[in-house]
Amino acid sequence: MNSQKKKTTLSTATFLKGDVLSVLKKLADTKCDLIVTSPPYNIGKVYERSESLTFDEYVKWLDEVIDALVDNLAEHGSICWQVGSFVKNGEVFPLDIHTYDSFKRRGMQLRNRIIWRFNFGLHSKKRFSGRYETILWFTKSDKYRFNLDPVRVPQLYPGKRHSKKKGKEAGKPSGNPLGKNPSDFWEFSAEEYFRSDPIWEIPNVKANHPEKTIHPCQFPVELAERCILALTKPGDTVLDPFMGVGTTAIAAIKHHRSAVGIDKETGFLKIARQRVKQLSSGKLKTRASGKAVLTPRSAERVAQIPDEWKVVQEAGA
Structure with a gap:
């Protein structure tokens, strides 16, 4: 669990x-x-119940939202x-696929399709349980910003050196001393796996997460933070048109960017303002970036196989 330990001068949040x-x-x-956002999925969450849309109506509405975002x-x-996905009667409709053309028709260029994997979520009974979502990173032109150094991950083989074929570089370290370019696969895992594979550990916000609020689909500060560090510079403005409880704004102002957030829910915006105020006073609790996920030791009771399960497992063996 991490928090801002001293009062910090932050950028503005609107x-x-x-x-x-x-x-x-x-x-x-x-x-x-920069725009960092996660739109509602039209699956009946509390902030979606005021109007019921068919899937076609929903995709049309998203197209209108994307059009406005590109203009901004x-x-x-x-x-x-x-x-993530819209799900109806057990059928999955991946929203990155259904919205890609809306961006492409407006001249946006896809730079990465990032896979964000997490270990916790709803358990499915008639299909495999969903454990990942996607982040589509689009740019408006070839003049986009990309800052690699702030988001580098540890080198997998820091001692690797150039071969003799590299001429003047032969024998010198082949990697970057600041770390390597992270992949487009962002995962949350134990520390040992992080050390053996250069991935980004980002758990989703569930019951015991230090950032958890009343919002049912809150994404972690770290997710927005890494996008902001890589794609903007201090003083830039970051917009989230579905702000919720202010996650994107918190990530932005932590790193001296200004934030603009939009939401129709008064309760969520109230929490967002409270969280930004807590950040400013050094009292906001956030999860440390790259922190290893707590893994129970084999001797702990929670890691023990229940006796009732052993009977079933032995019968099925």
């Missing part, structure tokens, strides 16, 4: 209440540098579109 399309239209003249993006800007 929260706007209202319908996302209406608010984005009013902001059209204000171009942001600077020429050098990026969009990180974090989505």
Whole structure:
């Protein structure tokens, strides 16, 4: 568990209440540098119950939102579109696939399709349990920002050196001393696995997560933080049109970027403001980036196979 230990001078955060399309239209003249967001999935969450959309209506609405987002993006800007799947009657509709064309038709260029894997979630009975979502990173042009150094991961083979074929480089370390370029596969795992494979550990926000609030689909600060560090510079403006409880804003202002958040739920925006205030005073609890996930020791009771299971397992052997 990590928190800001001393009061810090932070950038500004602006929260706007209202319908996302209406608010984005009013902001059209204000171009942001990065958009990090996760839209609602139309699966009946508390913030979706005011209106029921068919899947076609929902995809059409997302297309309108994407159109407005592109209008609100600077020429050098990026969009990180974090989505899972719409599920109906057991059938899965992956939202990255169903929204890709909306970005492409507007001239956006896909730079990475990032896989975010996590170990906890709802257990399925008639299909494999879903344990990953995707982040589509689009840029508006070839002039986009990309800062690799702030998000590098440890070298897997730091002692590896160039071969004799490299001429003047022969015998010198072949890797970058600051670390290597992370892959497009971001996973949460135990520390040992992190050391053996250069992945990004990012757990989803569940009951015991230090960042957990009342929001049912909250994503972790670290997820937004890494996008912001890689794709913006201090002083830039980061927009989240589905702000929820302020995760993107927290990640932005921690690193001296300004944040603009939109949400229609008064309760969520109230929590977002409280969390930003806690960040400013050094009282906000967040999970440390790259922290190993707690793994129970084999001697702990929670790691022991129940006697009732042993009977079933032996019978099925």
